[in-house]
Amino acid sequence: MHLSKAIVAAFFFVVLLGGTLAYAQLTPTFYDQTCPNVSTIIRDVITETLVSDPRIGASLIRLHFHDCFVNGCDGSLLLDNSDTIVSEKEAGGNNNSARGFEVVDRMKALLESACPATVSCADILTIAAEESVVLAGGPNWTVPLGRRDSTTASRDAANAFLLPPTLTLDQLREGFTNVSLNNNSDLVALSGAHTFGRAKCSTFDFRLYDFNSTGAPDPSLDPTLLAALQELCPQGGNGSVLTDLDLTTPDAFDSNYYSNLQGNQGLLQTDQVLFSTPGADDIIALVNAFSANQTAFFESFAESMIRMGNLSPLTGTEGEIRLNCSVVNANLAGPDSMLVSSI
Numbered sequence: 001m002h003l004s005k006a007i008v009a010a011f012f013f014v015v016l017l018g019g020t021l022a023y024a025q026l027t028p029t030f031y032d033q034t035c036p037n038v039s040t041i042i043r044d045v046i047t048e049t050l051v052s053d054p055r056i057g058a059s060l061i062r063l064h065f066h067d068c069f070v071n072g073c074d075g076s077l078l079l080d081n082s083d084t085i086v087s088e089k090e091a092g093g094n095n096n097s098a099r100g101f102e103v104v105d106r107m108k109a110l111l112e113s114a115c116p117a118t119v120s121c122a123d124i125l126t127i128a129a130e131e132s133v134v135l136a137g138g139p140n141w142t143v144p145l146g147r148r149d150s151t152t153a154s155r156d157a158a159n160a161f162l163l164p165p166t167l168t169l170d171q172l173r174e175g176f177t178n179v180s181l182n183n184n185s186d187l188v189a190l191s192g193a194h195t196f197g198r199a200k201c202s203t204f205d206f207r208l209y210d211f212n213s214t215g216a217p218d219p220s221l222d223p224t225l226l227a228a229l230q231e232l233c234p235q236g237g238n239g240s241v242l243t244d245l246d247l248t249t250p251d252a253f254d255s256n257y258y259s260n261l262q263g264n265q266g267l268l269q270t271d272q273v274l275f276s277t278p279g280a281d282d283i284i285a286l287v288n289a290f291s292a293n294q295t296a297f298f299e300s301f302a303e304s305m306i307r308m309g310n311l312s313p314l315t316g317t318e319g320e321i322r323l324n325c326s327v328v329n330a331n332l333a334g335p336d337s338m339l340v341s342s343i
Contacts, residue, residue, distance in 0.1 A: 025315045026144035030123075035115035039143075042124060043131045045107045050135065054251050057132030058197025059100040064129035065193070065308070066098060067122065069179050070158045072312025074150035075121035077158075078104060078325040085328065086155045093162030096240075097200070101326070104128070108325050121325035122147035126309050133301075136196050138253030141302035144309060148319035151328045165203045165268040169277040172270055181308060187274075188286040189300040190308065194245040194271055195257035201232065202239030204268050209235055220276040222264040243267065258291035 031038045049056045067077040070088060077094070078101065081087040088094060089101075104124060111119045123145050134140045163175045173183035181187070207218035208230050217226055225247070232243055244250035245267050246257050257271075266272030274280075275287045290297035320329050 026146045026310065026313060028142045028144055030145035031115075031119060035111065035118045037114060038111060038119050038123075039127055039131065041110050041114060042107050042127045043135070045103060045110065046128065046131055046135060049103050055198055056100055056103060057136050057251075057253075058193070058245075059098075060103065060125070060132045061129040061193055062197070063098060063100055063104070064125045065190070066094060066158070066162055067125055068308050068311045069161050069163070071150070071154060072314075073122050073126060073147055073309055074312070074314050074319060075125065075147075075322065075325060076150040076153040078121050078125075079150075079153045079328065080326040082327070082331055084331065085153050088153045088155050088158040091155045091158030091162060093158060093164060104325055108322075112323060117321050117323060119321070120147050120149045120319075121322050122149055122313065124325070129305065129309075133193075133253050133305075136251065136253035138195075139298035139302045141306060144306065146313070146315055148314040148316075149322040149325075150314060150319050151330070163270065165199075165270050166206065167270050167273075169273040169280055169283065172273065179311060181304070181311075184282050185286060185300055186304045186307060188283055188290065189297065189304040191271060191274060192255070192257050192290065192297055192301055194268070195249070195253055195255070196251055197245050198242040198250075199245050199267055200239060201237065201241045201243070204229070205233045205235075205237075205239065207269055208233060218269070218272075220264055220272050225265050245271075255290055255294035255297045258287050258297065261287050262291055 046056065046060065063077060064073070066088075067073055067075060070076060077088045077098070079085045079087055080089070089098060104121070107124050107128065108119075108121060111124070126145070126147065127143055130141060130143050161175070161179060163172060167175065172187060176183045176187045181190075207221055208226065209217060211218040221229075229243070232241060233239075246252075247260060247265055247267075248256045257266075260266055261272060261275040264272065264276065266275070274283050277283070290300070322332075323329055324332050
């Protein structure tokens with residue numbers, strides 16, 4: 001991607017959310033002195049985990065998406081239920097779906113050993129997303145850092161802002177606009193994260209038999225793929241069965257996702273509507289461009305990831321640096337430890 005754009009995004013990006021301007025004071029050099037090996041530590045954990053879990057890269061980038069879409073990139077997704085926290089993990093878009101939390105915990109434990117009370121959980125998710133893409137053959141980008149962790153979570157906000165796989169293109173556009181991302185290039189580029197990973201039958205089986213109460217399958221689904229998916233996901237079958245989001249290169253980060261859409265082989269409705277919605281000429285043009293030019297996709301994806309990562313971060317003295325990503329410091333240390341709870 002263009003370094004000048006990354007630097008501008010890192011230092012001066014302005015996020016409009018809820019009618020107020022929040023200046024994200026982030027910089028890629030934030031940990032250069034305090035934790036210079038932060039990216040290496042995170043990358044090594046992902047590399048080790050990929051040996052036994054080829055899905056983990058896609059799972060980690062999804063955690064970053066689901067964190068940032070709910071009140072900004074503040075690590076709130078990682079908090080468990082407690083007397084003061086209603087966890088976002090049990091929101092509709094996350095429950096029995098979001099995964100990789102134990103991998104984030106391993107990253108955090110190693111970072112606490114190397115650089116105690118320094119690296120936020122929100123930044124761990126941001127770095128892990130970039131490293132996961134690179135390890136799968138995708139682009140690298142300069143990651144703005146310096147986020148702090150929230151001391152609250154909102155399951156209601158997660159239910160409101162996380163986008164289910166049943167949406168139309170207009171609803172997807174609205175969902176991106178609602179979190180201050182643009183509803184064309186950001187939407188199409190970030191959807192390209194579905195170039196790797198898996199999805200459960202329950203996320204797309206409504207397309208296979210009675211689409212929109214028509215009594216027939218989704219007409220935008222390739223017939224050969226339809227037959228294969230009906231065999232994998234029979235009516236009334238196990239909704240937890242997994243299949244590849246990208247049929248051609250399921251564990252590689254590349255532009256084949258967009259070629260699949262051109263062949264009516266998008267697995268999720270929210271994928272295929274990018275190409276099959278009548279009148280969506282601007283969106284279809286982007287799908288065609290990214291299919292034809294992987295470099296263009298990689299550059300746009302990197303820029304959109306930086307933009308998403310700048311959504312309403314906590315900086316300076318806001319929030320805290322959690323010592324355990326699943327627990328706010330006050331609950332971890334006890335009510336008498338003012339020092340720890342204010343890190």
